[in-house]
Each structure stands twice: as structure tokens, then as C-alpha cells.
Amino acid sequence: MTDRKSIQTALIHSDYAAPAGFAAMPVAIHHASTVLFKNVAAMRSRNWQDKSAYTYGLHGTPTTFTLEARLAEIEGGNHCLLAPSGLAAIAMVDFALLKAGDDLLIPDNVYNPNRELAKWLSQDFGISARVYDPLIGAGIAELIQPNTRLIWTEAPGSVSMEVPDIPAICRAAQARSVQGQKVYVAIDNTWSAGLGFRAFEHGVDISMQALTKYQSGGSDVLMGAVITRDKDLIHRLELAHMRMGYGVGADDAYLVLRGLPTMKLRFDAHDAGARKVATWLKERPEIARVLHPALPDCPGHEIWRRDFSGAGGLFSVIFDERYTEEQTDRFVDSLKLFKIGFSWGGAHSLCVPYRIQGMRRNWTDKGQLVRFNIGLEDPLDLIADIEQALSVL
Structure with a gap:
């Protein structure tokens, strides 16, 4: 058998191997289904x-x-x-x-x-x-x-x-x-x-x-x-x-x-922004309760103080029961910086209304529940956005 390979075979079986010793900060991306063994x-x-x-x-x-x-x-x-x-x-x-x-x-x-x-x-x-x-x-x-x-x-x-x-x-x-x-x-x-x-x-x-x-x-x-x-x-x-x-x-x-090196910095920024927005919402007459673990109205707040060291960007509010689902839906639709979507942890702020009474067995609050994810925008801009949306109520 000759050592010379055809072009087709050479395209699949190359003798070249990249030199060892390459180092860089990103972790290399290894795509593989088949893993090769020496013998x-x-x-x-x-x-x-x-x-x-x-x-x-x-x-x-x-x-x-x-x-x-x-x-x-x-x-x-x-x-x-x-x-x-x-x-x-x-x-x-x-x-x-x-x-x-x-x-x-x-x-x-x-x-x-x-x-x-x-x-x-x-x-x-x-x-x-x-x-x-x-x-x-x-x-x-x-x-x-x-x-x-x-x-x-x-x-x-x-x-x-x-x-x-x-x-x-x-x-x-x-x-x-x-x-x-x-x-x-x-x-x-x-x-x-x-x-x-x-x-x-x-x-x-x-x-x-x-x-x-x-x-x-x-x-x-x-x-x-x-x-x-x-x-x-x-x-x-x-x-x-x-x-x-x-x-x-x-x-x-x-x-x-790639996201891990900045995760703690981002988490702390989400946390700081969410506490600022949640504290502002707590003073609004349209809001009956703010369900943020770092605030006293949240069930289990004392346990959070004992066992937790941070809070991230996710929390919920209960609207005063005088507001209907149609009204709170209009509030969510009127937000400009907050987008409507599930999940959290990204740079963009999100807002979603939930029919919580149908999700929980012994839920007693009669007001509408809306969940906020506070992203990485300026909290003052987010507060201004919520304030203008509250005006439609």
C-alpha cells in the first residue's frame, strides 16, 4: 500500500496536529460526539x-x-x-x-x-x-x-x-x-x-x-x-x-x-436595583403588598434575614383589590422599558401578570399579582416607567 493518500482520504485523515502550549482566558469549545481512543x-x-x-x-x-x-x-x-x-x-x-x-x-x-x-x-x-x-x-x-x-x-x-x-x-x-x-x-x-x-x-x-x-x-x-x-x-x-x-x-x-466571571457583579447590581424599585413600590397607594424577601411584607422575611446574603432582581407585588385583572393587564401593556416575558437574570427588565389564585391552594390575597424582574437599566428610569404605567389605572 502506498503512503500517498488520495485527495478524498487526505481531506479526512490529515497528518497535521496543532502545536501544544496554546493558552488563552476563554475555555476552548470542544464539539464532539465521537471521542477517539489510542487503542x-x-x-x-x-x-x-x-x-x-x-x-x-x-x-x-x-x-x-x-x-x-x-x-x-x-x-x-x-x-x-x-x-x-x-x-x-x-x-x-x-x-x-x-x-x-x-x-x-x-x-x-x-x-x-x-x-x-x-x-x-x-x-x-x-x-x-x-x-x-x-x-x-x-x-x-x-x-x-x-x-x-x-x-x-x-x-x-x-x-x-x-x-x-x-x-x-x-x-x-x-x-x-x-x-x-x-x-x-x-x-x-x-x-x-x-x-x-x-x-x-x-x-x-x-x-x-x-x-x-x-x-x-x-x-x-x-x-x-x-x-x-x-x-x-x-x-x-x-x-x-x-x-x-x-x-x-x-x-x-x-x-x-463566559458569563460566570461577571455573575456576582451582575447579581449584586440586579439586587440593588430591585430593592430600590421594590421600596418605591411599597409606598404607592395602588400596591397592597410588595413580595420581596428583603422587605418585611414578604412571608418568610425573617428566615431570609437569617439564612440569605443577597436577593437578586426578582420580586412580585399585589395590587390593591379594587383593581381588576383588566386594569392590571393594561398596566403591564403600558410599560415601555419592561418587556413581557418569562424567566429572569438577563440585562432587560421583565414584567408578567399571574393568575395566582388558580395556582395556589390556600391563597387569600384578592388583589392581582404582577411579577417584576429588574434588569441592569438605571433603577430611576424603571421607576419612571412604572409610574407612567400606573397612571392608566
Whole structure:
């Protein structure tokens, strides 16, 4: 066989390799489905679960491994897995830890797709799913059954903003865990981005985040993460991750990596702007209550003061009950700087009205709820925008 390759073969099998030693601040983007092995022995020796080497693109590349390591470091965890969205990350936790006959507890203020997933598990998979008062605290011990395996928490609720007593819930779960029958506590920690609430320091087993928010910061990425300190737990999560075929694109992973160095600066700016706008709204006669964890009117405010170190840009308000849904919808439509859209954590401010009475079991406020995401605009401009929109009421 001649050493000379045809043009077609040479286009596929090049002898050139770029010189080693290139260094730059951005993490390189590695696109790969197929991962190459030096020989059969190397292929057979690699374990996709220990992340010490590469086996297939779905199980990770240098780009995704780097993102996972940095996210775990931010939260104070030891292990991290990426998922295509926040909801996908929630599903990974559920399917890793629950089987037919098990019991699941979710708070009444949970992210609504999480609630819908719990309903599906109950209807089609033989898993009981029960809803509890998010402010139940230590009282959750009375709800834990012998078959309870997972308690979801959300701090605070991403619409109604109650701040739960996470340490009390964790202590109750630990007290009811027995050998081989642990009750796990998972938290949706998206609101604080792992910056304002240190979940593992308060007893949580799993922290889930939608990286779509502050980590990305550009309103252009869908991604989720599951983080833990428990080696046995990450093994179960990895099996669910593999069996569900989860993977994330290298370009999206790069965008999140690019956002991480400025995340704390942006989070603090969102926080400062939101407190300024929320404090101004608290004095408006059109507003009955401001549901911002850093303000006294928010349920669980004292717990927030005890356990949290920041608040980000998301909060809600309850309009005086004299205003109808039609009027508050007109208010939202009249805003100019605030755009109408879900999610948060990007530079642009957002505003969304919610029919909260239909979302919660024991909601007593009669006024209309509107949620604000305060972006990175000048807070005084945002206040002026809200003021002109309030005039249509």
C-alpha cells in the first residue's frame, strides 16, 4: 500500500496536529460526539462515570467538564451534572431517586412545571405526590411517611416569593431517614444563583439551578445543573442522566462559562436595583403588598434575614383589590422599558401578570399579582416607567 493518500482520504485523515502550549482566558469549545481512543485497551479502561477521561460526547468534553467543576465550586458542592434545561434537571433528580410506590413532597409555591411533572409521576408512574405549605418548616416531619424519598423545596417561590425554613426541613428529613431509606431534600436554588443562599451549608442534599438565568445572563441559553456533595448520590444521578440521554451543546456551555466571571457583579447590581424599585413600590397607594424577601411584607422575611446574603432582581407585588385583572393587564401593556416575558437574570427588565389564585391552594390575597424582574437599566428610569404605567389605572 502506498503512503500517498488520495485527495478524498487526505481531506479526512490529515497528518497535521496543532502545536501544544496554546493558552488563552476563554475555555476552548470542544464539539464532539465521537471521542477517539489510542487503542482498544484505552477504550476498555475508561469509565464514563468517574470523569477522569472521555468516552463519548454525551458524557462530557473538556468544555462541559470545566463548566460542571466551576458550578460545583460556586455552590460549595463536589459534583455537578448539566442538563438541557432547568426542568430537565428537575426531572433527572425525580427519576434518579423515585420509583413506583415512593412518595414525593413538593411545596405549594413550587415552579409550576415541577408541579406538572409531579402530577405526571403520580398519574402514570405509581409515585404519590403531595403538596405542602412552603412555610411549614419543622412541621414537615408530620408529613414524612415511611415511603417518602424526596422533598423538593424552592427558596423563595419564584412567583409568590415565600421563603421557607430550609434548615428545619432538612433536619426533619434527616431525623426520619433510616439505614438505606434516606429522605433526600432537593432545592430549586435558581433565585439566588448559589450566591445568595449556600444550600449545602444548610443541610440540603441536592441543589438544582436553571443556568438559563444569572449564570448565562444573556437571555439566550437554556440549561440546567444538578449539584451535590454526596458521592453515592451523584452515581444515581449519573445513571439517570445517561439513561435519559441528556447532553448540552458545547457552544451553550461556552456561553455560560463566559458569563460566570461577571455573575456576582451582575447579581449584586440586579439586587440593588430591585430593592430600590421594590421600596418605591411599597409606598404607592395602588400596591397592597410588595413580595420581596428583603422587605418585611414578604412571608418568610425573617428566615431570609437569617439564612440569605443577597436577593437578586426578582420580586412580585399585589395590587390593591379594587383593581381588576383588566386594569392590571393594561398596566403591564403600558410599560415601555419592561418587556413581557418569562424567566429572569438577563440585562432587560421583565414584567408578567399571574393568575395566582388558580395556582395556589390556600391563597387569600384578592388583589392581582404582577411579577417584576429588574434588569441592569438605571433603577430611576424603571421607576419612571412604572409610574407612567400606573397612571392608566
